[in-house]
Amino acid sequence: MNPIRIAIDVMGGDFAPLNEIKGAILASKIFRDQSLTIEFVFVGKEQIIKEALKNLDIKDMKFSVVHADDIVSMDDDPTSVLKRKKQSSLFKGIELHANRSVDAFVSAGNTGAVLSTATILLGRIKGVSRPTIGTFLPTQSGKPVLLLDVGANIEGRPRFLYEFAIMGSIYSKQVLGIDSPKIGLLNIGEEEGKGTENIIQTFQLLKNSTLNFQGNVEGRDVLLGTSDVVVCDGFVGNIVLKFAESMLGLLKAKIASHAQKGFFQKLAVMIMLPTLKHILKDFDYQEYGGVPLLGVNGVVIIGHGKSSPLAIQNMLIRAVEVYNKKINVSIESALQISAEHNSNDIN
Amino acid sequence: MNPIRIAIDVMGGDFAPLNEIKGAILASKIFRDQSLTIEFVFVGKEQIIKEALKNLDIKDMKFSVVHADDIVSMDDDPTSVLKRKKQSSLFKGIELHANRSVDAFVSAGNTGAVLSTATILLGRIKGVSRPTIGTFLPTQSGKPVLLLDVGANIEGRPRFLYEFAIMGSIYSKQVLGIDSPKIGLLNIGEEEGKGTENIIQTFQLLKNSTLNFQGNVEGRDVLLGTSDVVVCDGFVGNIVLKFAESMLGLLKAKIASHAQKGFFQKLAVMIMLPTLKHILKDFDYQEYGGVPLLGVNGVVIIGHGKSSPLAIQNMLIRAVEVYNKKINVSIESALQISAEHNSNDIN
Numbered sequence: 215m216n217p218i219r220i221a222i223d224v225m226g227g228d229f230a231p232l233n234e235i236k237g238a239i240l241a242s243k244i245f246r247d248q249s250l251t252i253e254f255v256f257v258g259k260e261q262i263i264k265e266a267l268k269n270l271d272i273k274d275m276k277f278s279v280v281h282a283d284d285i286v287s288m289d290d291d292p293t294s295v296l297k298r299k300k301q302s303s304l305f306k307g308i309e310l311h312a313n314r315s316v317d318a319f320v321s322a323g324n325t326g327a328v329l330s331t332a333t334i335l336l337g338r339i340k341g342v343s344r345p346t347i348g349t350f351l352p353t354q355s356g357k358p359v360l361l362l363d364v365g366a367n368i369e370g371r372p373r374f375l376y377e378f379a380i381m382g383s384i385y386s387k388q389v390l391g392i393d394s395p396k397i398g399l400l401n402i403g404e405e406e407g408k409g410t411e412n413i414i415q416t417f418q419l420l421k422n423s424t425l426n427f428q429g430n431v432e433g434r435d436v437l438l439g440t441s442d443v444v445v446c447d448g449f450v451g452n453i454v455l456k457f458a459e460s461m462l463g464l465l466k467a468k469i470a471s472h473a474q475k476g477f478f479q480k481l482a483v484m485i486m487l488p489t490l491k492h493i494l495k496d497f498d499y500q501e502y503g504g505v506p507l508l509g510v511n512g513v514v515i516i517g518h519g520k521s522s523p524l525a526i527q528n529m530l531i532r533a534v535e536v537y538n539k540k541i542n543v544s545i546e547s548a549l550q551i552s553a554e555h556n557s558n559d560i561n
Numbered sequence: 562m563n564p565i566r567i568a569i570d571v572m573g574g575d576f577a578p579l580n581e582i583k584g585a586i587l588a589s590k591i592f593r594d595q596s597l598t599i600e601f602v603f604v605g606k607e608q609i610i611k612e613a614l615k616n617l618d619i620k621d622m623k624f625s626v627v628h629a630d631d632i633v634s635m636d637d638d639p640t641s642v643l644k645r646k647k648q649s650s651l652f653k654g655i656e657l658h659a660n661r662s663v664d665a666f667v668s669a670g671n672t673g674a675v676l677s678t679a680t681i682l683l684g685r686i687k688g689v690s691r692p693t694i695g696t697f698l699p700t701q702s703g704k705p706v707l708l709l710d711v712g713a714n715i716e717g718r719p720r721f722l723y724e725f726a727i728m729g730s731i732y733s734k735q736v737l738g739i740d741s742p743k744i745g746l747l748n749i750g751e752e753e754g755k756g757t758e759n760i761i762q763t764f765q766l767l768k769n770s771t772l773n774f775q776g777n778v779e780g781r782d783v784l785l786g787t788s789d790v791v792v793c794d795g796f797v798g799n800i801v802l803k804f805a806e807s808m809l810g811l812l813k814a815k816i817a818s819h820a821q822k823g824f825f826q827k828l829a830v831m832i833m834l835p836t837l838k839h840i841l842k843d844f845d846y847q848e849y850g851g852v853p854l855l856g857v858n859g860v861v862i863i864g865h866g867k868s869s870p871l872a873i874q875n876m877l878i879r880a881v882e883v884y885n886k887k888i889n890v891s892i893e894s895a896l897q898i899s900a901e902h903n904s905n906d907i908n
Contacts, residue, residue: 352811353811354810354811354814354815356818365749368749368756400800402712402715402795402796402799402800409715410715410716413796432799432800432803433800433801433802433803433804433805433806433807434803434804434806434807434810435807436804436807437804437807437808437810438807446800448749449757449760449797450796450797450800452749452779453747453779453780453793453801454780454800454801454804455780456779456780456781457780457781457784457801457804458780458804458808459781460780460781460782460783460784460785461784461805463701463781463784464699464700464701464784465812467701468699468701468840468841468843469840471703472839472840479836482835482836483836485832485833486832486833486836486837489819489829489830489833490833490837492819493812493816493819494815
């Protein structure tokens with residue numbers, strides 16, 4: 215059996231290249247225990263990579279290095295990469311995947327740049343209008359919910375949202391192993407007929423589909439964990455995602471300011487912190503192994519800029535799962551079936 | 562000087578009529594200390610109100626009772642009140658305000674029903690396209706931010722959002738005493754030109770206005786407290802508000818499930834809770850004294866269904882402030898000026 219080859223943008227994250235390489239080392243051990251032959255292709259500045267490798271225990275890891283002269287920063291305009299940063303690790307890594315030198319691409323870099331570069335270089339799966347990126351949020355039920363789209367598409371056309379639901383459902387089922395993923399449509403009321411014109415039309419598409427559609431869910435329902443996938447346009451999803459991330463910051467700030475009020479307050483906070491940290495562990499995006507870019511002809515996993523080695527490890531494991539489960543074949547076939555059934559009602 | 566008269570929908574909240582009446586008693590003491598003559602009109606089922614008054618110390622409170630036979634529940638369709646619930650405390654209270662028997666109306670009942678009934682019975686301020694309801698959220702800076710709209714208008718036309726900004730700015734300045742309120746436009750990126758077509762056009766209207774417009778703010782910025790007012794359409798705002806409210810529920814659920822893991826975990830949670838409760842006090846909507854319905858010809862303050870007596874007290878204080886500051890006159894004049902200046906660019 216040929217090894218599975220994964221290109222890693224080792225210049226992408228905030229702690230690049232160290233966290234990327236350490237994550238690959240951690241993943242190597244897990245893959246070895248699973249008797250999987252995985253080969254990493256580190257894409258980035260060769261000199262920096264070699265320097266980083268010096269002090270690490272890499273004897274069990276199969277890897278090669280592909281030099282890339284340039285770096286895409288978090289501030290770079292996503293669309294400019296295609297014109298001006300063809301020598302970047304991000305571009306070259308996706309290019310390796312586009313010409314099938316590797317089977318997957320993983321990056322903790324500029325999400326928008328990965329999205330636009332991958333969409334152009336890899337192309338879309340047949341039947342997909344717009345690729346989408348989701349995010350996992352912790353829930354009261356203990357099972358994360360996949361919210362999508364979170365910023366790839368700010369236009370909420372019913373057809374787009376409908377496709378997001380199909381892709382999210384397939385991902386949840388085949389990769390996360392959820393039997394019949396429950397799909398919710400993010401809205402401002404539970405009743406059918408609520409919401410904008412786009413949302414009302416999307417409701418009808420979902421209702422008439424073969425998906426396990428639960429109907430509208432409100433902002434307060436997302437974190438209950440009653441849905442496996444919550445669908446929205448990228449404008450709403452991006453705002454909710456960034457708002458959610460900032461809640462933890464607000465809590466931390468309030469705790470810090472409480473501790474500054476005096477000796478006893480500081481003591482109380484010190485006593486409380488270990489328990490609170492334990493409780494908040496679930497809120498940590500690192501656990502979820504990045505998010506997939508769904509709808510492109512390839513396997514692309516995107517991580518948070520602050521990804522730890524553990525987060526990178528989980529992204530690499532996820533990449534192998536997505537590759538092995540061939541979810542793109544399922545997406546193409548599901549969209550083909552839906553197009554045949556619904557050719558008259560879809561915008 | 563004539564007394565200021567406030568109608569209270571005493572059947573509105575989840576703990577009606579007791580919390581409404583207790584809140585009025587608390588407010589009476591404060592008004593007396595401020596040498597303000599305030600008279601309450603309790604609107605609701607006379608028998609129930611009289612029963613509730615029996616065990617309370619009401620000797621310092623000036624009030625009367627207006628009987629209303631019917632009750633609007635939280636589940637009632639907002640628009641149906643105008644047709645089928647004209648005998649309700651909600652309708653009758655607003656009607657008293659519409660015919661100027663009272664100077665303000667306060668309710669912790671069905672928000673949508675208050676919105677639609679007040680809009681029809683009181684009418685809109687000249688120049689206002691759509692009345693709006695906002696919410697206050699706690700921030701890292703310690704000062705709450707006013708997010709609006711949070712559900713009154715799901716349509717995000719530039720003209721609507723622009724008017725929300727003007728009304729929010731006037732409210733922040735005249736009622737909250739913020740000198741030059743900073744206005745942010747909720748968006749998915751900071752750069753000019755980001756977002757939907759509606760948002761891009763709204764940006765231009767705000768940029769060319771005399772408001773203290775700070776530009777786009779992202780989901781992560783709302784809780785930082787860098788803006789005094791954050792403007793969005795009611796679809797996005799409602800989802801963010803309900804999502805925010807649910808975060809606390811998620812935290813509580815995680816803490817409870819941690820406590821169930823064993824003796825030491827339970828002990829740790831018990832030790833931590835008083836401090837945490839103290840820290841989370843700021844997250845409590847009760848503190849903010851309800852939210853105003855802005856843009857109607859009148860003074861309408863809406864509270865959370867779960868409003869405590871303290872929350873009702875604060876809503877009554879707020880109602881008097883809004884009445885005394887005559888913000889509706891300022892809103893009318895600001896919109897008139899803006900219409901003269903921008904008559905060509907506004908949609």
